[in-house]
Amino acid sequence: MENFTNETIDTKALPRFEAVQLSPIDPKYWRVILISIIGFFLLGIAIMVTLFFLVEEEFEHKPLLFSAYVTVFAIALLLSRISFKKKAYAFRTHDVIFRSGIIATNTMVIPYNRVQHVALHEGFIARFFGLAKVEIFTAGGISSDLEIPGIAKEEAENIKQLLMGKIQKQL
Amino acid sequence: MESNFNQPQRQSLVGILVIFLEMIFQLLKAMWPIIVITLLKANSLSVLIGSLTLLAVAVYFGVYSFLKYRNFTFYIDEENEEFIISDGIINKTKTTIQLHKIQQVNIKQNLIQRLIGVYALDVDTAGSDKKEGNIKAISHDLALALKSKLLENEGKKVAVSEEEIAAEKPEYQAIPFLKVNLGSLLKIGITSNYVKSVGLILTFFFTIYENLHQAGAEDVISTEKLEGFVDNNSVWYSGLLFVLIMFSVVFLINIGRTVIKFFDYTVTKQKGSLMLTYGLINTQSTILKPEKVQIVKVSRNYLQKKLNVLEIKIRQAISDEKKDNKSLIEVPGCNAFERDEILRLLFKQVPEKGVMMKPNFRKLIFSIFLIIVLPLTVYFLFGKYVEPRVFEYANVAVFFAIFMLVLLFFGFRNYRLFVNDNHIIKQSGAWDVDHEIIEIGKIQAITTSQLFWHKSLNIGSLTMHTAGGNITFHLGKFDKINEYVNLWLYEIETSNSNWM
Numbered sequence: 056m057e058n059f060t061n062e063t064i065d066t067k068a069l070p071r072f073e074a075v076q077l078s079p080i081d082p083k084y085w086r087v088i089l090i091s092i093i094g095f096f097l098l099g100i101a102i103m104v105t106l107f108f109l110v111e112e113e114f115e116h117k118p119l120l121f122s123a124y125v126t127v128f129a130i131a132l133l134l135s136r137i138s139f140k141k142k143a144y145a146f147r148t149h150d151v152i153f154r155s156g157i158i159a160t161n162t163m164v165i166p167y168n169r170v171q172h173v174a175l176h177e178g179f180i181a182r183f184f185g186l187a188k189v190e191i192f193t194a195g196g197i198s199s200d201l202e203i204p205g206i207a208k209e210e211a212e213n214i215k216q217l218l219m220g221k222i223q224k225q226l
Numbered sequence: 227m228e229s230n231f232n233q234p235q236r237q238s239l240v241g242i243l244v245i246f247l248e249m250i251f252q253l254l255k256a257m258w259p260i261i262v263i264t265l266l267k268a269n270s271l272s273v274l275i276g277s278l279t280l281l282a283v284a285v286y287f288g289v290y291s292f293l294k295y296r297n298f299t300f301y302i303d304e305e306n307e308e309f310i311i312s313d314g315i316i317n318k319t320k321t322t323i324q325l326h327k328i329q330q331v332n333i334k335q336n337l338i339q340r341l342i343g344v345y346a347l348d349v350d351t352a353g354s355d356k357k358e359g360n361i362k363a364i365s366h367d368l369a370l371a372l373k374s375k376l377l378e379n380e381g382k383k384v385a386v387s388e389e390e391i392a393a394e395k396p397e398y399q400a401i402p403f404l405k406v407n408l409g410s411l412l413k414i415g416i417t418s419n420y421v422k423s424v425g426l427i428l429t430f431f432f433t434i435y436e437n438l439h440q441a442g443a444e445d446v447i448s449t450e451k452l453e454g455f456v457d458n459n460s461v462w463y464s465g466l467l468f469v470l471i472m473f474s475v476v477f478l479i480n481i482g483r484t485v486i487k488f489f490d491y492t493v494t495k496q497k498g499s500l501m502l503t504y505g506l507i508n509t510q511s512t513i514l515k516p517e518k519v520q521i522v523k524v525s526r527n528y529l530q531k532k533l534n535v536l537e538i539k540i541r542q543a544i545s546d547e548k549k550d551n552k553s554l555i556e557v558p559g560c561n562a563f564e565r566d567e568i569l570r571l572l573f574k575q576v577p578e579k580g581v582m583m584k585p586n587f588r589k590l591i592f593s594i595f596l597i598i599v600l601p602l603t604v605y606f607l608f609g610k611y612v613e614p615r616v617f618e619y620a621n622v623a624v625f626f627a628i629f630m631l632v633l634l635f636f637g638f639r640n641y642r643l644f645v646n647d648n649h650i651i652k653q654s655g656a657w658d659v660d661h662e663i664i665e666i667g668k669i670q671a672i673t674t675s676q677l678f679w680h681k682s683l684n685i686g687s688l689t690m691h692t693a694g695g696n697i698t699f700h701l702g703k704f705d706k707i708n709e710y711v712n713l714w715l716y717e718i719e720t721s722n723s724n725w726m
Contacts, residue, residue: 069712073674149719158677164711165671166718169725171351172358174321182318190319194352194543194725195670199691215322219306222324 072152072164077143083184084205088135090180096128144203146214151191153201165201167221169193175215177208187211191218231375234299234312240342241298241363246291247338248362253283290315300361302375309349309376311359323358327351331373333366345369349376352543352693403500404567406491410535410559415481417529418537418658423476423483488558493568500571502555514555516572517724518542520668520694524565524661535559538568541694543725569663573649577663580646586685586701590638598630633657643688643699645710650690652697668692668725669718672711676704693725 103124107117138157145152150166174190181187185208191201206214254261264276293315300311307325312318330350339346339362347369349359364372489506500514520543526536538557557568566576605623609616637656644651652662669690676686686704688711690697699707 064713064716066709066713069716071708071712072715073708150715156675159675160678161673161675163671163673164715166715168719168722169670171327172321172323174319176320177314177318179316192351192358193670193691194693195691195696196693198689198696199671199673201671219308219322219324222327 070147072147072150073162075145075147075152077145077152077154079143080139080203080205081184081186081207084181084186085136085139087178087180087184087186087205088139092128092132092135099124099128142203142205146217151201151218153203163199163201165191165193165199167218169195170218170222173215173218173222175211176202181205189214189218231300231302231372232304234301234310236295236299237361237363238344238365238368239295240344242291242295243342244338244344244363245294246287249287249291250284251338253287298361300359309359311361321358323349323351325376325378328376331376333369333373339363347372402492403495403571404491404493404557404560404564406488406504406557406559408485408489410561411484411488411491412481413530413533413535414537414559415484416477417527417533417535418525419480419483420476423479424472426479427472427475484558488556491558493557495571502557512555514540514542519572520664520692520725521697522569522572522663524663525655525658527658534561536562536565538565540572543693573663573665575648577649577651578646579644579651580649581644583643583645583699583702583706585638585641585699586683586703588683588685589641589701590634593634593638594631597634598627602627641700643702650697652699662697664690664692664697666714666717667721668694669714670725672714674704674707674711680704 103121134157138155141154141156141160143154149168150164152162152164154160154162171192171194173192176188176190177186178188181204186205187208188202188204189206189211191203193199264272297315297318298311298313300309302309302325309323309325309328311321311323313321328349329352330348332348332350334346334348335344336346342363344363345366347359347361347364351358486506488504490509491504492502494501494503498516500516501511502514503509503511519540521541523539523541524536525539530536536559538560540555540557542555560568569576602623605616633656637654640653640655640659642653644653648666650664650666652660654660654662669692671691673689673691674686675689680686680701684704685701686707687698687700688702688707689699
């Protein structure tokens with residue numbers, strides 16, 4: 056008890072999470088996004104073309120429909136690009152920081168001593184590029200779970216090991 | 227039976243059958259109308275197509291079940307004390323759960339599993355709604371062995387808590403710590419839940435009207451009679467009468483509901499936890515453990531302030547979805563003194579309103595735009611281009627606009643965030659003013675959010691995630707928010723506070 060002190064914390068001198076240099080996700084992840092979007096786009100085109108040829112008299116304004124479709128996909132592509140560019144993460148000594156968003160910038164911070172468990176997810180396309188997604192779960196339900204996509208497989212494994220080590224040390 | 231779980235292993239081989247049958251059952255559940263219709267209208271061609279489809283589906287499900295079974299493995303990593311589950315055919319997921327984080331292991335059996343004679347094993351940790359680990363087919367012995375292995379270090383804890391419960395029992399007849407009398411319940415009944423009751427009444431009337439209408443009994447409540455009544459008296463008079471009747475019914479329903487639900491509301495203190503009993507028809511009793519409390523919400527409106535009553539809602543950590551409705555505990559009708567007593571019990575001190583944070587005026591402007599400007603624009607455009615007759619109700623629109631403006635203004639004026647050393651209090655609401663209180667140590671994660679055009683204005687939002695829900699504060703000073711987040715992170719990360 057004699058050693059107990061309770062000094063005022065200088066809030067200005069605390070490490071600042073907003074100033075941390077975040078590392079962007081793997082550039083190869085953009086190809087994963089591209090492939091899935093283009094896949095969807097081609098599927099839609101295929102359905103459209105089949106419909107146009109099979110039941111031709113049913114559809115008017117074919118060029119209009121087509122260009123509307125292309126525009127929607129162009130916008131989707133643009134938004135995904137912004138979202139991809141925005142995603143970044145950092146692992147500090149005591150917490151993990153993840154930034155995301157399209158028009159807003161959301162920064163989520165989870166202290167390691169609040170992590171419940173960790174999962175490593177490998178999507179079908181991402182696996183071809185050797186990428187994995189680290190999922191971090193807390194007790195706060197879905198809104199406070201974190202998914203960091205586009206991390207190289209070995210790095211993701213390392214991150215998982217690091218996280219598991221960190222969780223254990225806390226108890 | 228000593229089983230070794232150190233090597234990745236699959237489920238019982240019959241697991242293939244379990245997965246397969248479960249898929250078939252799900253398909254039948256979703257598709258049975260189509261299947262029945264096809265069978266009824268069957269001719270030889272459709273029977274052929276149908277059976278071919280069925281065959282294809284069966285083959286697909288069979289292959290899928292086999293691959294699913296092949297790719298599902300689980301094992302315990304003794305060295306790191308982890309339970310590891312790998313799953314997925316195309317998308318692969320590897321879930322790692324630390325043994326000491328496991329809260330529950332349930333061994334279950336559904337109909338299919340009972341027919342085949344295997345068991346399912348669910349592993350559950352705190353928080354997230356879905357089951358973290360779910361083994362679909364495992365023999366009973368193996369399930370028991372795995373369960374005891376998973377809960378090995380949990381074993382002591384469980385035993386202790388059982389002893390505690392046994393020790394607590396004799397104290398059951400403790401002195402009531404708080405008793406809500408009928409008067410307070412009546413006060414609460416009169417002064418709260420208007421919107422909910424109006425909704426109930428409206429649904430009630432519409433259901434009755436619809437039923438009568440369908441029964442062909444229009445004579446009973448002939449619309450002509452009603453119209454005649456409205457014509458004879460002035461519109462204002464009948465409107466007033468309607469509102470009066472509505473209000474008295476709302477009052478009666480509210481009072482009835484509150485009294486029936488919360489009659490004889492008693493709070494008893496027993497060894498650090500609270501025991502709540504209430505109810506006129508069925509007596510409910512709930513145990514409330516202070517360390518499980520995540521968010522405490524104190525609500526009071528203007529009338530309740532004058533009558534010195536208020537309501538408290540307490541959110542606990544959700545650990546089991548079945549108990550979800552039990553995670554919300556209501557204390558109706560206590561006074562300011564009793565509120566402080568309860569808060570002191572839950573937080574060990576009465577949380578003070580510390581440093582105040584105000585939202586930016588853009589929050590008010592944005593909500594005015596969303597709730598008043600946008601609907602009125604739609605109304606105006608609709609009247610101008612589609613149906614000019616809606617302009618006959620222009621006075622309703624004006625009333626709506628003024629009413630909402632007043633509500634939004636008061637809502638904005640009451641929107642505050644208070645921060646002190648241990649607690650965060652969010653105040654909000656226009657008529658019912660809510661104070662949501664959380665302890666900083668209960669925060670699980672923090673999100674800050676900023677729209678890109680708000681960057682230069684230095685405003686942004688803050689969300690605090692707890693195991694009992696989120697608290698969000700919109701459009702505060704962003705540098706101040708960040709400063710607080712850094713402080714809170716420091717506090718959370720340097721102490722090992724027990725959050726549940």
